[in-house]
Amino acid sequence: MSKKVGSHTIVFTNKPSIIGYSATAGIKEGCGNFKDYYDVILEDDLFGEKTFEHAERKIFIETIKNSISNSGLKIKDIEILVSGDLLNQIISSSFSARELGLPYLGLYGACSTMAESLAVGACLVDGKYMKNVACCTGSHFSSAERQYRFPLELGNQRPPTSQWTVTGAGCTIVSNKKSKIKIASATFGEVVDYGINDVNNMGAAMAPAASSTLVHHFVDTNTKPEDYDLIVTGDLGKLGSEILIDLMEREGYDLGNVYNDCGQMMFHDKQKSYQGASGAGCSAIVLNSYILKKMEKGEYSRVLFCATGALLSTLSSQQGDTIPGICHLVELIRSEE
Amino acid sequence: MSKKVGSHTIVFTNKPSIIGYSATAGIKEGCGNFKDYYDVILEDDLFGEKTFEHAERKIFIETIKNSISNSGLKIKDIEILVSGDLLNQIISSSFSARELGLPYLGLYGACSTMAESLAVGACLVDGKYMKNVACCTGSHFSSAERQYRFPLELGNQRPPTSQWTVTGAGCTIVSNKKSKIKIASATFGEVVDYGINDVNNMGAAMAPAASSTLVHHFVDTNTKPEDYDLIVTGDLGKLGSEILIDLMEREGYDLGNVYNDCGQMMFHDKQKSYQGASGAGCSAIVLNSYILKKMEKGEYSRVLFCATGALLSTLSSQQGDTIPGICHLVELIRSEE
Numbered sequence: 001m002s003k004k005v006g007s008h009t010i011v012f013t014n015k016p017s018i019i020g021y022s023a024t025a026g027i028k029e030g031c032g033n034f035k036d037y038y039d040v041i042l043e044d045d046l047f048g049e050k051t052f053e054h055a056e057r058k059i060f061i062e063t064i065k066n067s068i069s070n071s072g073l074k075i076k077d078i079e080i081l082v083s084g085d086l087l088n089q090i091i092s093s094s095f096s097a098r099e100l101g102l103p104y105l106g107l108y109g110a111c112s113t114m115a116e117s118l119a120v121g122a123c124l125v126d127g128k129y130m131k132n133v134a135c136c137t138g139s140h141f142s143s144a145e146r147q148y149r150f151p152l153e154l155g156n157q158r159p160p161t162s163q164w165t166v167t168g169a170g171c172t173i174v175s176n177k178k179s180k181i182k183i184a185s186a187t188f189g190e191v192v193d194y195g196i197n198d199v200n201n202m203g204a205a206m207a208p209a210a211s212s213t214l215v216h217h218f219v220d221t222n223t224k225p226e227d228y229d230l231i232v233t234g235d236l237g238k239l240g241s242e243i244l245i246d247l248m249e250r251e252g253y254d255l256g257n258v259y260n261d262c263g264q265m266m267f268h269d270k271q272k273s274y275q276g277a278s279g280a281g282c283s284a285i286v287l288n289s290y291i292l293k294k295m296e297k298g299e300y301s302r303v304l305f306c307a308t309g310a311l312l313s314t315l316s317s318q319q320g321d322t323i324p325g326i327c328h329l330v331e332l333i334r335s336e337e
Numbered sequence: 338m339s340k341k342v343g344s345h346t347i348v349f350t351n352k353p354s355i356i357g358y359s360a361t362a363g364i365k366e367g368c369g370n371f372k373d374y375y376d377v378i379l380e381d382d383l384f385g386e387k388t389f390e391h392a393e394r395k396i397f398i399e400t401i402k403n404s405i406s407n408s409g410l411k412i413k414d415i416e417i418l419v420s421g422d423l424l425n426q427i428i429s430s431s432f433s434a435r436e437l438g439l440p441y442l443g444l445y446g447a448c449s450t451m452a453e454s455l456a457v458g459a460c461l462v463d464g465k466y467m468k469n470v471a472c473c474t475g476s477h478f479s480s481a482e483r484q485y486r487f488p489l490e491l492g493n494q495r496p497p498t499s500q501w502t503v504t505g506a507g508c509t510i511v512s513n514k515k516s517k518i519k520i521a522s523a524t525f526g527e528v529v530d531y532g533i534n535d536v537n538n539m540g541a542a543m544a545p546a547a548s549s550t551l552v553h554h555f556v557d558t559n560t561k562p563e564d565y566d567l568i569v570t571g572d573l574g575k576l577g578s579e580i581l582i583d584l585m586e587r588e589g590y591d592l593g594n595v596y597n598d599c600g601q602m603m604f605h606d607k608q609k610s611y612q613g614a615s616g617a618g619c620s621a622i623v624l625n626s627y628i629l630k631k632m633e634k635g636e637y638s639r640v641l642f643c644a645t646g647a648l649l650s651t652l653s654s655q656q657g658d659t660i661p662g663i664c665h666l667v668e669l670i671r672s673e674e
Contacts, residue, residue, distance in 0.1 A: 003465050004416070008440055010466045051656055079341070080525055088425040089650035090445045091658075098528035098648075098661045103345055105453065105525060106445040106648070106663075108427045116442065120457065127464030129340050129347045147652075188417055188442060191435035311435075311443075313426035315484075319388055321428075324435045326443075 003126075006220025008213070009187045016125035017179035018172055018332070019132075020071020023288040024063045026141065026167025029277070032267045037289035038168075039066055045142060045167055053087060056140035059169045060085070060096040064136055067171035067288070073132055078102055078173070082121045083136040084113040086144055086165075086280050093136070102134070110309030111206075111235050112189070113137035114170060114284040115328035118305075119186035121174040122330065126183075131176050138169025139279035148199070148314060161201040163237045163263055163278035170284030172292075181295050185221065185331040189213040191311060193324040199317055203240020203263070203275055206308040209325035210236060211247035213306060217329055218253065225255050229300040232291065233327070234283035234307035235263035237275030262286040283307045295334050303332040340463075343557025345550070346524045353462035354516035355509055355669070356469075357408020360625040361400045363478065363504025366614070369604045374626035375505075376403055382479060382504055390424060393477035396506045397422070397433040401473055404508035404625070410469055415439055415510070419458045420473040421450040423481055423502075423617050430473070439471070447646030448543075448572050449526070450474035451507060451621040452665035455642075456523035458511040459667065463520075468513050475506025476616035485536070485651060498538040500574045500600055500615035507621030509629075518632050522558065522668040526550040528648060530661040536654055540577020540600070540612055543645040546662035547573060548584035550643060554666055555590060562592050566637040569628065570664070571620035571644035572600035574612030599623035620644045632671050640669040 003010050022039045025032075030041030040062065047055040060083070068075055081100065083093035084107035097104035109116040117135035124130040142152055144165040150156045174183065192212045196205040210233050218224055225231060225248075236244055241261040248255050262283045263276035287305055294300050306329040312321070340347050359376045362369075367378030377399065384392040397420070405412055418437065420430035421444035434441035446453040454472035461467040479489055481502040487493045511520065529549045533542040547570050555561055562568060562585075573581055578598040585592050599620045600613035624642055631637050643666040649658070 001465065002468070004467060007416075053652060053656060079344075084443075084445065087650065088652065089447065089648065091648070091650045091653045094528055094648035094661055094663075095653070095658065098530050101527060103525040103527050104663060105457070106421075108421065108443040108445040110426065120442070123460060123464060123466055127340070127460060127466070128338065129460055129464070131339070131341075188440040190438060190440050191431055193435050311426065311428070311431035313424065313428045315390060315425065316428045316432070319390060321432065324431055326431075326441060 008216040009185055009220035011185045012122055012126040012183055014126045015182040015184060016122045016174045017177055018181040019175040019177050019179045020067050020173040021288040021292050022063050022066035022070055023170045023285040024059050024168050025285055029166055029168050032271060033265060034290045037293055052140050052142040056092045056143050057095050060092050060136060060138055061099050063169040064096060064100060064134055064171045067173050071173040075100055078132050078134045079130040080105055081134045082107060082117040084108050085137055086139050087147060109326060109328060110311055111278060111280045112307040112309030112326050112328045113280045114287060115305055115307035115330050118172060118183060118330045119328055122183040122186060125174050125176050133174045134171055135174055136171040137280040137284045139165055139281035141165045141167045144279060158274060159200045160274050161239060163202060163275045164273035165279035166277050166281035166285060168281040168285040170288030172288055180334050182333050183330055184333045187213050187217040187329040189327040191324045191326050193322050195322045197322045202278060202310045203237040204243055205310050205323035206325035207236055207240045207243035207247060209327040210244050210306055210308050213327040213329050215251050225253055225258055228258055228302050228304050231255060231259045231304040233261045235278040236261045236308055237263040239275050301334045305330050305332060345553040346522055346557035348522045349459055349463040349520055351463045352519040352521060353459045353511045354514055355518040356512040356514050356516045357404050357510040358625040358629050359400050359403035359407055360507045360622040361396050361505050362622055366503055366505050369608060370602060371627045374630055389477050389479035393429045393480050394432050397429050397473060397475055398436050400506040401433060401437060401471055401508045404510050408510040412437055415469050415471045416467040417442055418471045419444060419454040421445050422474055423476050424484060446663060447648055448615060448617045449644040449646030449663050449665045450617045451624055452642055452644035452667050455509060455520060455667045456665055459520040459523060462511050462513050470511045471508055472511055473508040474617040474621045476502055476618035478502045478504045481616060495611060496537045497611050498576060500539060500612045501610035502616035503614050503618035503622060505618040505622040507625030509625055517671055519670050520667055521670045524550050524554040524666040526664040528661045528663050530659050532659045534659045539615060539647045540574040541580055542647050542660035543662035544573055544577045544580035544584060546664040547581050547643055547645050550664040550666050552588050562590055562595055565595055565639050565641050568592060568596045568641040570598045572615040573598045573645055574600040574615060576612050638671045642667050642669055
């Protein structure tokens, strides 16, 4: 029996469980709206390392270890690490896999990686290929800035459409063991490009992809926004979220009060982050702290987690290409069975 | 019933089929040992484009289209593109997915991507999540050289341990339809690092990963090298292949006459490529031309395809990190059922 419904969505009949999770946040993130939810808040963005890239790697390793520990497992119980990040050749993920000695499946979905890794991890568990899978992503403000934009030392002014790349990582342990929170379905996104070429306006570049994936999910599963307690996008930010609401209205869907965006939610107004937070770590740390803790408490029972990614590189922009976006979605449900 | 055997290997009980494949080769590759096997040989390494990166992308798109056509399907029949490449942020894969309008799962496994994409694609088909999946990777000599090493215009001398990054792409269509060639099992590799830090000696950096994955596969499946008609690694090159043979001997396995390496096989001696070919496109075009055609003809019945990747970035090397390697493996079988 096929587990595919409609054109883009797969339904997990064995309902893989989330048995553990952890989020590590940077200093700025640790002063934001979810400061009481993170497992670890850094006191030093270099985390005792000599470079931002080595710090990012250490954040990944510690977060993966914490999530495994929170799930009651040991590192050797994890059968594969499914992970990606924003650095060229996803070195944070790959070097973490080296340190942990785990079989490794490297992904690249830019800031959509948290949902992409959960969707792939859920397939591996649901299909009985693996029992326990660690799904991870993250980012570091300082390593991302110097790779994608300018060295911090230049002190460039940030335009009002810009977002602030999150320092932090989140890891989720997906398992065939029982737990209250399960992954019910996943919708893999298409690459959508509306012709945005402003690398400081990622929200606008990614909103059409979020709209595409959400519409596919609603059509495939015959549901509507009000069937969910929370629909949360990855890092569209304030402007991108408004664009998404508009795009969905044109498609006949009112996202209403159940919709929010991790990038928009993370910082409070005094933190001067313009459109809000972004980066693979953004949706990763919000999911693996606030959202999953709220689900555990029973405050949310059915959540659509839609992580959004901008699939550009500095070179694609330099060569005149526009910015393609993607959005992968996983449906999380809480049940006592 | 679990589909996992041993610690690292999964067995596909529904045996996903390979129903179509295609390989596009660059000019140098098209003069090499497999010139009679490629579907398309470029007459111009720019493929009519203005940049090498745009040429690489066009090679991907044409190869994916050709493989879909060879399988008797239409683009809309493909439910997901599973692809990755060597360029920063895997732009060749992501922009190809944009052009083709396909749901997309982006991977990064460096030159191990062909096996990684086949392993993931086989899980998606075997688990009944998808019916038809396109698995693709490739590389371009000129885009890789300027990203990883030096601009070609510098005319740097190549050291004798160096390999030649392949211009070309391969794509395989994995399906639940019947065909003679099936994916029987897959072994996901660990990240292995023996401390090599010479970016011009990738074979030595990747050989320990190939050894690790092969030993895991033999132990997990209770098989030995002589049970296979061909054991082929991705792009260890001549020196790396010799190191692998030595490492396997220490583990008690004689790879004997069934072993070869795509990088070692590709060019003939007059083509001056030192240790041979490399790049994600290397194992991709050898698999999707020579190996699969030989399997169709019945000359090979049981093949271990082990693609090897070096998980470095220019920045990881600049920051003093050694080069981690990975090897993913898929077992291909021919059967008339």
